[in-house]
Amino acid sequence: MLHSFRALALGAGLLTAGLHAQPFDDATLNHSDRLRDHALQSDIAWQVVESLTTEVGPRLAGTEGDARAVAWAKARFEAMGFDAVRLEPVTVPHWERGYADAQVTLPFPQPLVISALGNSVPTPEGGIEARIVRFDTLADLEAADPAQVKGKLAFIDHKMERFKDGRGYGPVVKARGRGAVAAAQKGAVGLLLRSVSTSSHRFAHTGVMRYVDGVAKIPAAAISPPDADQLTRMLARQDDIQVKLELASMDKGQTTSYNVIGEIRGRSQPEEIVVIGAHLDSWDEGTGALDDGAGVGIVTAAAQHILDLEQRPARTVRVVLYAAEEIGLIGAKAYRDHHQADLDNHYIAAEADFGAGPIYRLDSRVNEAARPAIEAMVAQMAPLGVTLGHNHSWGGPDVSVLPPLGVPVAGLNMDGTDYFDYHHTPDDTLDKIDPEAIRQSAAVYTLFAWLMANADSTLRPIPPTTN
Amino acid sequence: MLHSFRALALGAGLLTAGLHAQPFDDATLNHSDRLRDHALQSDIAWQVVESLTTEVGPRLAGTEGDARAVAWAKARFEAMGFDAVRLEPVTVPHWERGYADAQVTLPFPQPLVISALGNSVPTPEGGIEARIVRFDTLADLEAADPAQVKGKLAFIDHKMERFKDGRGYGPVVKARGRGAVAAAQKGAVGLLLRSVSTSSHRFAHTGVMRYVDGVAKIPAAAISPPDADQLTRMLARQDDIQVKLELASMDKGQTTSYNVIGEIRGRSQPEEIVVIGAHLDSWDEGTGALDDGAGVGIVTAAAQHILDLEQRPARTVRVVLYAAEEIGLIGAKAYRDHHQADLDNHYIAAEADFGAGPIYRLDSRVNEAARPAIEAMVAQMAPLGVTLGHNHSWGGPDVSVLPPLGVPVAGLNMDGTDYFDYHHTPDDTLDKIDPEAIRQSAAVYTLFAWLMANADSTLRPIPPTTN
Structure with a gap:
């Protein structure tokens, strides 16, 4: 039990061509196992999307529903035990149908x-x-x-x-x-x-x-x-x-919405940031359960799971709920511009914006030399059914604005077989979310945030896109 | 080939307790086989509902769509080769949402x-x-x-x-x-x-x-x-x-709609009538494909199949497309009242008003002594997957007004597992109809109409309801 698998592996590495330094130490991996077990017992992701879709409902950027969503998210984050909760203003168009x-x-x-x-x-x-x-x-x-x-x-x-x-x-x-x-x-x-x-x-x-x-x-x-x-x-x-x-339809000009941010400050490299995000806005005809209440639930639950077990990651884990994704990635672009001076400190970014899951594959866009870290992370997710994918991920809609500025990204691919049955319709409601699927997805994001915030690997520079 | 199974069976009957006279002669049964084969090659039911839902669409009683549906049905029936096509006026309420x-x-x-x-x-x-x-x-x-x-x-x-x-x-x-x-x-x-x-x-x-x-x-x-x-x-x-x-919503008072009737006159007992019906009206938000365009397609196709093979049934086959079912069986009650003097000549009645099928069971409400005729009919339908049901059928919504006046009825039970997913919604549209299911249903109604119009059995008096 006290015997270090990592030390063993490192020793073996001296004898084995192509074997890299282990990207995660034992404590990180052991806690990863605990987090996975905890997440698989948790209903938090479902509870979050239940709360958002019921108490706020539709939240098209610029509308009164959007403002209520921001207030909802701020209150939720403040109650969670984050080290910091911030609203970052975003100028958004206000269109109503x-x-x-x-x-x-x-x-x-x-x-x-x-x-x-x-x-x-x-x-x-x-x-x-x-x-x-x-x-x-x-x-x-x-x-x-x-x-x-x-x-x-x-x-x-x-x-x-x-x-x-x-x-x-x-x-x-x-x-x-x-x-x-x-x-x-x-x-x-x-x-x-x-x-x-x-x-x-x-x-x-x-x-x-x-x-x-x-x-x-x-x-x-x-x-x-x-x-x-x-x-x-x-x-x-x-x-x-x-x-x-x-x-x-009415063009009601511009108004202010907000990116809502919650942070778990890193214990040893707090200036380095792992971003997990989703978008808070939705279209106006449904209650935005799959798009993207589910993502909000998943990334919020991931942070909550880490907070629950009271062990700090090395890096900062930042949850970003983007404003105004639906009408043109407006919150994501505002985030990018607002944090421009700081983007070099973004270790990796991912988002959940493709329904409730389950997640079946993890793609990345990191330096090829860092792929062992991705592989080792996916090995931790294997009990959840996640497999290793390619290394030319775009990251997802909101996160896609970051790789052009050098930020590594990951794509946690959800089974979207039915996603476009509901996407952007009045029928995007809570009942379309499978509680088991969203639980699995939240568990995967929990491991992603934890492991990336503790990885001993340099992810930059990222490769150019290959497709 | 020329040997008569019926004669054989009758002979055997003399020796066999409980065996009744065969209700169908060989010619009837042989033609039933031909009709079944023909119906299984036919797309007429689907074509009829495609035409009705596309060219007319919603047809709530009393509306302009309802009037167009009546005109559509009359033109369709007149083109089919019926011996008689009639419109029977029905006073209907005109409500709009x-x-x-x-x-x-x-x-x-x-x-x-x-x-x-x-x-x-x-x-x-x-x-x-x-x-x-x-x-x-x-x-x-x-x-x-x-x-x-x-x-x-x-x-x-x-x-x-x-x-x-x-x-x-x-x-x-x-x-x-x-x-x-x-x-x-x-x-x-x-x-x-x-x-x-x-x-x-x-x-x-x-x-x-x-x-x-x-x-x-x-x-x-x-x-x-x-x-x-x-x-x-x-x-x-x-x-x-x-x-x-x-x-x-608006109560627009009363107006006139029509029951649309087409008849194949019987060759030997034309005064006796086998009724197969469906309702022509629909709710206003969908195009009334399952409810009850499918029924219109099924009973229209059944008559067309009989006409196609150019052999007359002994009794008259009457297709009735009822007005204003949705708002209270109004066309059915008008039919009952209009034909009151003639109801004793109604040999049996059935309707199709539960989607497109397939049909899995046939119930009846006939004199117990006539059950062998029902059994023999169902035997002809067995290759289509139809089984024999009980003898306390209500007949269906429109037909339900007839047994209280002594008219025998049958219930050709369709698989309605998904029916109430679409019933009375904007989503009741043509794409919800399975072409194979409606083909099978039309084949079953074809056999029902043909066999009942040729049966050698007395179906009256009907038993009291037992449930």
Whole structure:
């Protein structure tokens, strides 16, 4: 029991080519085992997301719900025993969707289930009514003859594929971000987007879209997958399908929100920081349970588990609840800018923003020479079902702003098979969270924070991206 | 091949106690085999529901969509080769939901997903705002101290259980029908009903409710299951949960809709009628695919299959698409009253109103002496997976008005495991129909219509109900 495995391994290393110094000492590993056991008994992650989604609910950046979320997080962090709790102000746009309605008017009158895309301008009062013109993809719209599009509602009907790692999202979400600009460039009067969704339930999936200077700002809405199929069936009967779209969305200018930060100060290298984060804001139609109440629960629980066992990590563990992720990583960029002088002290950063888990693989982006530390960390997570992944992680949405400035990152990959069934819909509610999955995820983040805050390994400089 | 199994069986019957005359002759059985094969190659049921849900969509009784559905059905029937197509006028109430909104205002402000219950009065303009008081069941509300309810929104949170045969519906749907009256009798200002649902998706399930004379008419809305859980979680924190409810529903008086009827005239007993029916109306938020576009597709396809093979049944096969089922079996009652003088000639009636299938069991309500005919019919359906059920069938909602007047009925039981996930929601759309399931169901109805229209058996008098 007192015999040191690390010392043994170090001794053996003298004889074994390629064996590195052990990145974790025995005390760290022993405490890691205790933390894992503790985390697997804990309901904290679920309790946190239950509290946030019930007591706050929707919390779109800039809204009253967002302000209540910040107050909720500050109070929660203050009650936890963190060494420091801070709010860092972030200037955020305040957009509200207001009234939204669409219907087929001719030749088969019926309502459509829609959701205004975030940032969309409103229609003129009373709405716009026009023929629709359908495209399989954004690229097809971009390649279209403007004469086919002019004066119409452009309808992009790109279906998303379901994958465990969510890789079906990227190819399709481009049309949400850029579709209105592409449509306006061809003379369209509005955009109807098949929801970026793997579900066939009748929810429209919102999400942010963008305009560019010099191109007309046209209103943009997502329609539910069954409604997209319905329009396509109508178009198979005749070309002239008329839709009326009315959006009363409001640009309410800019306001202040906050990144909420809680810290466990490191015992020996407090200036070095391990960041675990999630975003506090959510879309407005659901209660933001999977996106990203779950992440808030996971990283908050990870810190709580470490605090519970009253052993300090060597480095500082910093929990960051980012503001305004949904409308453009605004809190993450503010964090990056605010901490610019300090980013060299960021040992590694990770975030939880892909539902409740479970986590099946850990990717990294660290110096190749430091991969043994990652491997040794994953070995501690193996009883939880986590395997070692690649070394070109992007870190996740909010954390993705850090590697360009040299910060090492990790990606703790969650099973996202069903994530895009609920993403950005009214149906993103607490009941969609599996208590066992979020418990496992919180346990993994607990080990990540603890081990990275105690690793004896230099993670920098990080390699350039390879994909 | 020319040897008659029936003759053999009749001969054997002389020697065998309890063996009855065979209810079907060889020609009938041979043609039944051909019809089964034909039906299993047919996509007609799916095509019919595809056409109805796409070209008409929602068709609440009394609305413009309902009128279009009648026109659609008439045109479809006229194109099919029926011997007679008729519209029988039905006076129906015309209710429209209009605007509906609800939100928690205190202490955790957030929107709720609701649906006005059919027939509900509106709230005063600007809505009503009140504390909620929760009950597990209608019975608990009925037993409550009025002092606990007065001035509040009564919230009935009765959860529905999932069963293949849908038997979880009955105990819970009472609260939808009678909840507003019970609440008003205790002094409530409105009713919030946990949706009668087996799903946890965030859809509110509408459905008809009733008032009674002498009791205040208070507004009534269903809330989605996740919203019901949310309110319950809030109440676990504190008693004073305030909700604002606004309904702008409209009673537009009475108008005329139609039962749509198509007939294949019997070759030898045309005055005797086998009725297969479904209801043409639907709720207004979905496109009425499962409820009851599927039934329309199934019974229409059954008739089409018989017409396709150009062999006449002995009796008349009558397809009835009932008006205004959803708001109180209004078309069914009109049919009963209109055909009162003729009901003695109704050999048997069945309907399809429980989704798309597949059908797993056939129940009946016929004279016990006629059960061999039912058994022999089910034997023909055995290759389709249908088994013989009991003899106290209620027939289904629309058909249920006929046994009290002596008409034999059958219940062709569909697998309804998922039916109440979609029932009366915006999510009741075409994609929820399994093409293989509806093909099987249409094949079973084809055999039912053919065999009952050729059976050599007296089905009357029917037994009293035993349950």
